[in-house]
Amino acid sequence: MIIGIPKEIKTLENRVSMTPGAVETLVRQGHSVLVEGGAGVGSGLADEEYRQAGATIVPTAAEAWGAEMVIKVKEPVAPEYGFLRKDLLLFTYLHLAAEEALTKAMLDSGVTGIAYETVKDRAGTLPLLTPMSEVAGRMATQVGAHHLEKSQGGRGMLLGGVPGVPPAQVVVIGGGVVGTNAARIAMGMGARVMVIDLSHQRLQYLDDIFDGRLVTMTSTEPNIRAAVQQADLLVGAVLVPGAKAPKLVTRDMLPTMKKGSVIVDVAVDQGGCVETIKATTHDAPTYVVDDVVHYGVANMPGAVPRTSTFALVNQTLPYALRIAKDGLGALRQDPGLALGLNTMEGTLTCPAVGDAFGMDC
Ligand code: NAD
Missing domain, CATH: 3.40.50.720 (NAD(P)-binding Rossmann-like Domain)
Structure with missing residues (x-):
């Protein structure tokens, strides 16, 4: 799968969704990783480290967002809404219940959105929070x-x-x-x-x-x-x-x-x-x-973006690897990961978000 790692553009957000070590693991498993130039700088991770890990450094956000799966930290902000599209799988914190405009943009675009904050593990806890x-x-x-x-x-x-x-x-x-x-x-x-x-x-x-x-x-x-x-x-x-x-x-x-x-x-x-x-x-x-x-x-x-980036990636990488390997099949194999699905093909699939906006799921 082609995976994109855009630079986070939300104000004062210095985390990045994948470390060079995580990129190396994805590349070893046969995936291509496009990292936007400077994506890791806020966490002290240089483009050269990503390059050595096997990533392709791309100069623009549009190129990173052009991948089949985009892995991010924060929910898309307005300037990123235009990158959402039907054949894109987005894996990130979404917090849609608090973001009506984003929810609408996700539904209008038809993007498949898997939210970190609603994924559950076998014990019923929220491993990505x-x-x-x-x-x-x-x-x-x-x-x-x-x-x-x-x-x-x-x-x-x-x-x-x-x-x-x-x-x-x-x-x-x-x-x-x-x-x-x-x-x-x-x-x-x-x-x-x-x-x-x-x-x-x-x-x-x-x-x-x-x-x-x-x-x-x-x-x-x-x-x-x-x-x-x-x-x-x-x-x-x-x-x-x-x-x-x-x-x-x-x-x-x-x-x-x-x-x-x-x-x-x-x-x-x-x-x-x-x-x-x-x-x-x-x-x-x-x-x-x-x-x-x-x-x-x-x-x-x-x-503490450096600590936070590494702490987050420790938890997200195993899920990212499974999604990269099996696509939506990974959700069928793991009901806890399936709970992460918030939007797909213009439909809201997370009841808590539906409740927040009085929408059907
Ligand atoms: P958690 O579910 O692990 O722990 C919450 C605890 O609160 C539980 O042990 C629960 O029994 C207890 N509790 C519930 N009602 C109570 C009451 N009336 N009196 C005393 N205890 C009660 O949650 P967490 O992961 O520890 O998160 C705690 C809070 O921190 C959440 O609101 C979370 O969103 C927030 N948080 C904030 C930041 C931040 O940057 N400010 C970062 C991470 C988490």
Whole structure:
């Protein structure tokens, strides 16, 4: 199959959909890979590395998009809509429920769209979303520690303390992929860590794997109210699949927090679990409410495109190889991959997207 890797053109997007190593694997399996010149630069990957891996470097986006299958990171943006066509297979994050204009462009063009975010594995989890949650979770503690510094508006506190001075208290609400990774880094930096979750099974798991080195707590309003008062760093990491995040840290809890404490609400992309959070950008990531620093960047992995690119490709490549080998036959062989199909021949094939726009699937 001929596979195209265009350069991402969404604002501040520096990831690329395939690394040179992944390209080499595709080429070894008999595929041709067209990489748009400069596609990997934002992730520190030079055209020459792709060339050595067996790719053909093409000078224009149109040439990369001319392939039989295009693998991308982000959903197509308006200048790319013209590249969509009936005999194209597009494999990327699509997030169509949030993008009516793109959904229309996909349907009008007849393109076959397989969305990373709706592919499921055998366990029923979302394997192509997990790597970005891992990145965001680990980053949450890193940015939280940074913003606890006085010059960043924080309390002027070292997360791990020093001998003779106690460490900071980190409270993580939601102990899934993001929360577990945030907790892991916080413990690694020497902080005291509490994880709050609704799922008892999840709390049992965390208690087990961290061997009692963190405190677990059931998610109730009184428990959250008490924990918020102790927090130097609060990480919001809840997810209710398909729904907006519940507001667990309410406006009235804010004045009870320590002055200069920091909130990193990773769930901001689903509306946030902190009532006072709003989406911010990497350019101006924080603002202050009631002396509490708020960080609400909705695309945290964008700050570390190199790590994020490799993490994403680790998960997407096995699927890309199967699609490249068998085309849509790969979807018939794997019902979890078939759930990734969002559009085909002008028809919407993902019920969640249909629900969002009141369309039939
Ligand atoms: P996940 O499904 O792995 O974990 C979510 C956890 O929240 C689960 O353990 C669940 O039991 C828990 N939960 C649900 N309701 C709760 C409640 N009322 N109280 C306490 N816990 C509750 O999800 P994830 O992959 O960890 O993602 C978490 C959030 O982070 C999502 O909103 C996701 O979209 C977001 N995210 C944001 C970025 C970013 O850049 N900002 C990046 C990746 C993920």
